[in-house]
Amino acid sequence: MRTYHQLTDPDRSGLGDQIGAQRKRVAERLAAVRRIVAVMSGKGGVGKSYVTAHLARGLARAGRSVGVLDADLNGPTIPGLLRDSDARRATQESPEPASGLDGVKYVSMGQFLEEGSPLSFKGPTAESFVWRGAMEAAALREFLGDVEWGDLEVLLLDLPPGMQRYIELCDILGNPPSVLTVTIPTPESRDAVRRAMRAAVDHGSELLGIVENMVGGELKGTAGDDLAAEFATAVVARIPWHPTPDTWNRLAAQL
Ligand SMILES: Nc1ncnc2c1ncn2[C@@H]1O[C@H](COP(=O)(O)OP(=O)(O)O)[C@@H](O)[C@H]1O
Ligand SMILES: [Mg+2]
Incomplete structure (x- = not known):
């Protein structure tokens, strides 16, 4: 079997x-982006995309230039959260971000997929999940090399759940992005987010803190406080169900 090192030799x-x-x-593309923040969680469904989109809007309302890259190919939800009624779709020929609610710039890998896409999977169906992962990583690399964000104070990256895409991102960027984690109060979420935070620390990312989402309802637990203590960081926001814009403005002011 050939090794990775053999593959890279010149011939x-x-x-x-x-x-x-x-x-x-x-x-080069990201030279005018001052800060890159990866939003991470352990599992899906904890509100990572929701928090990313609303935090971005809070930052934009405070007058900061902000972009969101939706890098979740299996569940691209950012366009639905940020789309302005008259925003045009990005196309492969003009990889410019769309202008969304409150002036947040955003781009979704999902938008490109729908358009006939270099990504539609046509390989062997056995092990297709392996290929899919490799293709998604390649797509993220191309994406980061193509999209012209221009000057941005903050670029938020909405990554798929887990940490694989984050690890690839560290490699693509050359240095690790800052990391904001989203959890819900439950012990299950805490345990999954813990693994993501460990990966972030191991790769040298600055931890910006923890957002505990969906608090004050049925979900019981102390995941936010537990993780904050373990990683010597802060719970930067506790987000109730259906928060007001003020909640997001306060969170934005902390970042
Ligand atoms: N604080 C909240 N209040 C109301 N609805 C929320 C809240 N957080 C998330 N949701 C909803 O929960 C669902 C899952 O959120 P989403 O952001 O898609 O999760 P993830 O990106 O982690 O998979 C979405 O329908 C979203 O609108
Ligand atoms: Mg999501």
Whole structure:
């Protein structure tokens, strides 16, 4: 079996050069982005996209230039949360972000997928999840190299649940993004988020804190406080069901 190192030697595919060139392009595209924040959680359904979109709007209302990259291909929800009625769709020819609610710029990998897409999976169905993961990682790299964000104070990345895409992101960016984590109060969410936070710390990301979402209802537990204590960071917001814009403005003011 050939190893990864053999693959990168010059008479193979030039993969090493290609990845080097891609990293350089990503660095150029993101040169005017002051801060990159990956929003992470352990599992889906905890409100990560919801928090990302509303936090972005809070930042924008405070006059900060903010972009959101929806990197979740299996559940691209950012357009639904940020779409302005007259926003036009991004196309592959003009990878410019759309202008959404409160002036948040956003781009969704899902938008590109719908348009005939370089990503539709046509490989072998056995192990297709492996291929899909590799293709999604490649798509994220291309995306970060293509989209022209312009000047941004903050770029929020809505990644899929888990930590795989985060680890790839560290590699693409060359240095680790800051990380904001979203949990719900339950012990199950705490345990899943713990793994994501460990990965973040291991890769050298700055922890911006924990957002505890869906508090004050049926969901019981102390995940936010537990994780804050374990990782010596803060619960930066507790978000109730159907919060008012004020809740988001307060969170935005802390970041
Ligand atoms: N604080 C909240 N109040 C009301 N609805 C919420 C809240 N947080 C999340 N939701 C809703 O819960 C669902 C899951 O949220 P979503 O952001 O898609 O989760 P994730 O991105 O973690 O998978 C969505 O329908 C979203 O609108
Ligand atoms: Mg989501």
